[in-house]
Amino acid sequence: MYDRLKGFRDFYPGEMSARREVIDTVESAASRYGFREIGTPYLERTQMYVDKSGEEIVEELYAFEDKGGRDITLTPELTPTVARMVVAKQQALSKPIKWFSTRPFWRYEQVQQGRFREFYQTNADIFGSSEPEADAEILAFAADMMTDLGLTGDDFEFRVSHRDILGGLLRSFDEDVDVRNAVRAVDKSAKVEREEYLGLLSDAGLGYDQAREFADLLERGDLDEIAEVGGENVESAVENLRAVLSAAEDFGAREFCEVSLSTARGLDYYTGVVFECFDSTGDVSRAAFGGGRYDDLIESFGGQPTPAVGVGIGDATLQLLCQRAGVWPDEELSTDYYILTVGDTRTEASEIARELRAAGNVVEVDVSGRSFGAQMSYADSINADTVVIVGERDLENGEVTVKDMSSGDQTTADIDDFPGDRDAPTYEDYE
Secondary structure, eight states: OOOOOTTOOOOOHHHHHHHHHHHHHHHHHHHHTTOEEOOOOSEEEHHHHHHHHOGGGGGGSOEEEOTTSOEEEEOSOSHHHHHHHHHHTTTTSOSSEEEEEEEEEEOOOOOBTTBOSEEEEEEEEEESOOSHHHHHHHHHHHHHHHHHTTOOTTTEEEEEEEHHHHHHHHHHHOTTOOHHHHHHHHHHTTTSOHHHHHHHHHHTTOOHHHHHHHHHHHHHOOHHHHHHHHOHHHHHHHHHHHHHHHHHHHHTOGGGEEEOTTOOOSOTTOOSEEEEEEETTSSSOSOSEEEEEOTTHHHHTTSOOOOEEEEEEEHHHHHHHHHHHTOSOOOOOOEEEEEEEESSOHHHHHHHHHHHHHTTOOEEEOOSOOOHHHHHHHHHHTTEEEEEEEEHHHHHTTEEEEEETTTOOEEEEEGGGSSTTOSSOOGGGTO
16 A cells, blocks of 8 residues: 555545635636746756756755756745746737636645645736735735635734835844845744844844844834835835735735735745735634735746736645635535436436436436445535436336435436426426
8 A cells, every 4th residue: 555645645436526716716716817827847947947046946946857868946935936937928929918727736844734745736916016006906806715615804913014115124223234144034033033034034134232223123013113114215115015905905905914024925026015824713824825016026036127016825735724714615526317227227317317408407317337325425425405317116106206315305307398497497396
């Protein structure tokens, strides 16, 4: 017997039914905003991720040499791939470019709550607009997606920040500070003790007193004070953040947004507004998902300067949040009809099944030659709403038996009138 690989998951039909309902809900929200679905390869050249994140990233990848001697990897995220795609056809694509997709990704990392080595993610991105409305639309789509799932403002919040506020403020304390490592320290601030956090800021080049003052400024979150301390560049970033929040108000998402300047998003390519979605109750400690603006990435891939903003919605933590809030779909099978056969009735049973399926119903017919009792038990196990019994004796009378599985009641129907022009005939139609 073979064991499943660590960090990978199996999804049986009931689980997959719930996941499919959630994925369909998320993708439906994206489609309503005009995001168009794309498909992307599961393998990319390893060098694409090395150029973006450095050689150390290889340790976190499922990277290998293929039979052609090429260094390739299972894709750990979508953003570099869509950046490559935009560059390839940049002149031919109408702006703004609005794309979405749902697919698996792979990262060789420590398995923990809400984090696996294979995970599924829906990405939605807008390329070609630097306007605050583009950032706000990403927030609005994410908010609509969450409320479509049955969540409310009591269940989740978007913690919104701005990378240029962080970078500009850090440089106002010390021009030579290592902004990259300092922002990574901010990103870890909620996960470590304060002294360790201050130590990480000091390691990035701030003096201890500077680190403490910087941390206190972020904690107070007074945008006017921060703009005054940070100078012209920070003031401009504060204005941009306020403009995004103002647009989010018009788009219906502002009520879910909280300014949280300690939200940094650890990825280096973010350049402007960033946000993360959290469980408002704190029961799920990890961010459910996040996103932000990355205006420099397309140019770094050899394309023309192209502003971009997007969100990546991972499956695992979102499921934890939905389960905590009691809105995760029931993990059970759903079947409209089971056609139960008794004797040599395959021809008639198959015709009924075809007609019901043509009307859009989920229909099963016995394919194992089982007894009446075994077929009835199977119908119950797949949660069949209605069982249509096609038996030799009933057919002699020109009838079929229609059984309501929830009540156990049953009646007969004229076979020439079943299903007739009804899309979903039930027991009530014939009682």
